[in-house]
Amino acid sequence: MATDNASSQSTRLFTREEVAKHNKKGDLWIIIDSKVFDVSRFANLHPGGLGVLLDEEVAGQDATKIFYSLHRHEVLEKPAYARLQIGHLKDETPEIVSRVIGELSTVPYGEPTWLTKGYYSPYFKDSHRNLQKAFRKFVDEIIYPDAQMCEENGKRFSQSVVDAMAAKNINAMRLGPGKHLKGLTLMDGLVQPEEFDYFHEMVINQEIARIGARGYGDGLLAGMVIGLPPVLNFGSDELKARVVPEVFSGKKFICLAISEAFAGSDVAGLKTTATKTDDGKHWIVNGTKKWITNGVFADYFTVGCRTDGGFTVILVERGEGVETMAIKTSYSSTVGTAYITFDNVKVPVENTLGPENAGLLVMLSNFNHERWVMACSSIRGQRAIVEECFKWANQREVFGRPLISQAVIRHKLAAMIARVESAQAWLENITYQMTKMSYKQQSQKLAGQIAFIKMYATRSGQETARDAVQIFGGRGITRTGMGRFIEHYHRTITFDSLLGGAEDVLGDLGVRQAVKQMPKNARL
Numbered sequence: 001m002a003t004d005n006a007s008s009q010s011t012r013l014f015t016r017e018e019v020a021k022h023n024k025k026g027d028l029w030i031i032i033d034s035k036v037f038d039v040s041r042f043a044n045l046h047p048g049g050l051g052v053l054l055d056e057e058v059a060g061q062d063a064t065k066i067f068y069s070l071h072r073h074e075v076l077e078k079p080a081y082a083r084l085q086i087g088h089l090k091d092e093t094p095e096i097v098s099r100v101i102g103e104l105s106t107v108p109y110g111e112p113t114w115l116t117k118g119y120y121s122p123y124f125k126d127s128h129r130n131l132q133k134a135f136r137k138f139v140d141e142i143i144y145p146d147a148q149m150c151e152e153n154g155k156r157f158s159q160s161v162v163d164a165m166a167a168k169n170i171n172a173m174r175l176g177p178g179k180h181l182k183g184l185t186l187m188d189g190l191v192q193p194e195e196f197d198y199f200h201e202m203v204i205n206q207e208i209a210r211i212g213a214r215g216y217g218d219g220l221l222a223g224m225v226i227g228l229p230p231v232l233n234f235g236s237d238e239l240k241a242r243v244v245p246e247v248f249s250g251k252k253f254i255c256l257a258i259s260e261a262f263a264g265s266d267v268a269g270l271k272t273t274a275t276k277t278d279d280g281k282h283w284i285v286n287g288t289k290k291w292i293t294n295g296v297f298a299d300y301f302t303v304g305c306r307t308d309g310g311f312t313v314i315l316v317e318r319g320e321g322v323e324t325m326a327i328k329t330s331y332s333s334t335v336g337t338a339y340i341t342f343d344n345v346k347v348p349v350e351n352t353l354g355p356e357n358a359g360l361l362v363m364l365s366n367f368n369h370e371r372w373v374m375a376c377s378s379i380r381g382q383r384a385i386v387e388e389c390f391k392w393a394n395q396r397e398v399f400g401r402p403l404i405s406q407a408v409i410r411h412k413l414a415a416m417i418a419r420v421e422s423a424q425a426w427l428e429n430i431t432y433q434m435t436k437m438s439y440k441q442q443s444q445k446l447a448g449q450i451a452f453i454k455m456y457a458t459r460s461g462q463e464t465a466r467d468a469v470q471i472f473g474g475r476g477i478t479r480t481g482m483g484r485f486i487e488h489y490h491r492t493i494t495f496d497s498l499l500g501g502a503e504d505v506l507g508d509l510g511v512r513q514a515v516k517q518m519p520k521n522a523r524l
């Protein structure tokens with residue numbers, strides 16, 4: 001994503017006849033979208049080989065069509081390649097535009113309806129639209145380049161990105177509406193803390209999901225999104241006053257440490273223990289945790305522990321007895337997914353989150369919001385894949401015709417569009433309900449709906465991933481080039497389907513919730 005810098009490279013003007021004279025090894029020009037490139041020296045270095053550039057339909061010719069069937073437009077935006085442009089054709093102007101930072105996509109279904117020109121929505125007000133506009137620019141400019149780099153090199157986000165987010169209080173907004181926003185200037189004052197609602201939060205979640213870097217998306221403080229709420233909602237005032245500002249400002253990192261090799265969705269089966277010292281002033285925590293997002297670099301761990309009378313949540317600080325090791329998963333190590341061991345870790349009892357032995361409640365109270373956040377991101381990630389497929393199907397030619405002219409491809413696109421549109425519409429409805437309900441009402445009335453939408457979002461995402469690979473063919477399983485976002489999505493969508501509860505567990509939860517509401521007198 002960048003501005004169209006190639007077209008400003010040179011103002012030299014050529015005719016097609018002039019370009020055609022440069023058609024041999026050592027003197028080789030080509031035309032791409034009315035821009036003239038001198039590839040004489042580059043040809044030997046061309047990743048696709050020299051031979052293809054010497055083809056009589058390419059050398060000295062207009063190679064626009066063939067170029068775009070083999071390369072993403074971003075290739076021409078890379079400085080190393082952009083500088084091959086020596087001018088452009090007289091009386092012709094480029095047709096293909098680069099994606100401009102911060103702008104909306106004009107590809108059909110590339111944006112949800114509320115962001116598509118000519119459509120309406122009852123949910124989004126000016127403050128949502130203003131936030132979306134400013135935040136998209138922020139994501140394109142600051143987060144996207146870092147995401148692409150880190151996803152590749154496996155390192156965690158650059159601190160400058162987190163600092164920039166903190167300066168606009170984006171980290172605080174990711175925790176949703178609530179008292180924690182009081183007195184903060186949100187996105188340079190675009191939204192007032194008291195008007196910030198779940199639709200604003202949806203905007204933040206969905207814009208971040210556009211970066212096409214699933215691992216980095218989780219690496220960028222997903223641990224805070226799930227690990228800090230128990231501190232905010234159940235921590236003592238002293239604990240909150242110390243920990244929350246450190247985390248919001250990006251100076252310290254936090255993660256949620258519940259799942260273990262012994263138990264995942266089955267919270268009651270956890271084995272990590274916390275026992276009180278004789279003087280009652282400390283907990284001694286022992287055990288292991290697995291698949292902990294951001295655990296590798298976390299300073300704080302919101303840990304689910306077995307205690308004498310049940311289950312208690314305790315905030316453990318990195319220190320003696322805490323070891324974290326990176327787990328290699330199928331997304332990149334930029335996430336900081338950890339295996340954690342707690343070996344006789346001494347924690348002040350003041351770090352207990354919520355009442356002793358009421359830890360299940362502490363955890364459950366967070367699950368709905370966490371799953372809703374995941375649904376927001378997953379649905380937006382799915383839409384980005386629909387856009388990729390739509391573009392590819394239009395620009396790719398097979399058997400002399402665009403791919404989109406094949407009924408089987410249109411059929412796949414139809415199913416993809418229907419899935420993402422229905423998921424987004426359902427999500428907006430649930431979000432609207434959330435804006436009208438207290439947290440308690442949400443737990444009573446929306447736990448099932450949220451479980452279902454999370455299940456539907458990730459199940460439909462996996463179908464879309466499979467269809468997208470079929471549309472892209474070999475490119476859909478290749479990490480670089482045309483299909484790189486498809487390959488990435490196909491590899492990482494499985495994460496969405498497991499985090500926050502596996503699909504079957506969520507589906508079952510939703511039905512069990514509904515059974516509880518079943519009227520006793522209902523009969524066929």
Ligand code: HEM
Nearest residue numbers: 037047048052058063066067070071072075081084481482
């Ligand atoms: C300024 C002109 C060009 C530049 C800068 C360029 C650059 C590249 C780059 C960076 C790749 C690696 C794959 C990727 O990152 O997408 C590539 C692959 C390739 N290029 Fe080019 N290219 C140019 C023109 C052409 C033209 C005109 C053809 C016409 C046949 C061509 C044919 C290929 C082929 C066949 C591949 C391999 C594609 C694959 O593995 O799927 N390139 N090119």
